[in-house]
Amino acid sequence: MAMKINDIPPEGLTLELKEKLDLFDTGTASTAFTAVLGIKPTGAGVFHIKGRVQSDPELECSRCLKVFSYRIDTELDITLAPEKALGTAPEHELDRSELDVEFYQGEEIEPLDLVKEQLLITVPMVPLHRPDCRGLCPVCGTDLNETDCGCKKDGPAEFGAFSALKDLLKK
Numbered sequence: 001m002a003m004k005i006n007d008i009p010p011e012g013l014t015l016e017l018k019e020k021l022d023l024f025d026t027g028t029a030s031t032a033f034t035a036v037l038g039i040k041p042t043g044a045g046v047f048h049i050k051g052r053v054q055s056d057p058e059l060e061c062s063r064c065l066k067v068f069s070y071r072i073d074t075e076l077d078i079t080l081a082p083e084k085a086l087g088t089a090p091e092h093e094l095d096r097s098e099l100d101v102e103f104y105q106g107e108e109i110e111p112l113d114l115v116k117e118q119l120l121i122t123v124p125m126v127p128l129h130r131p132d133c134r135g136l137c138p139v140c141g142t143d144l145n146e147t148d149c150g151c152k153k154d155g156p157a158e159f160g161a162f163s164a165l166k167d168l169l170k171k
């Protein structure tokens with residue numbers, strides 16, 4: 001899957017990928033994605049990569065633990081520089097656009113790594129299977145999206161979101 005940088009023509013090339021990758025390092029490449037990546041050399045081993053990545057990774061709702069598929073359709077626009085440039089380039093040059101610069105080692109580029117990274121920064125830190133998920137009862141564990149168990153849920157363990165919702169429901 002890795003591409004030798006010497007195989008990339010001066011005018012650049014476009015990669016179309018439709019594969020699976022191991023997004024959360026579970027040991028199985030189970031996350032299908034499609035990607036279109038335009039790779040263009042800009043000299044001195046540096047490449048500009050622009051493209052689009054689409055995927056529907058399975059995430060676990062952080063409130064009710066339900067597994068749901070999360071739609072990702074994201075654009076990617078990065079500069080890929082050889083890692084050895086880190087040591088030689090004047091520091092301020094790299095600092096300027098630090099966030100958009102990625103580094104590769106040796107003579108090969110691994111497009112899957114770029115796709116994976118792009119997906120990981122797009123996945124929400126606190127996934128919710130729907131924005132108003134009511135979560136699980138902190139007392140008995142019932143899925144409050146399905147039934148109201150009627151537990152008394154006052155107490156220090158209560159989350160802010162729960163009390164806000166309860167206030168809403170009282171109205």
Ligand SMILES: [Zn+2]
Binds near residue numbers: 063064065133134135
């Ligand atoms: Zn949920």
Ligand SMILES: [Zn+2]
Binds near residue numbers: 138139141150
């Ligand atoms: Zn309960």
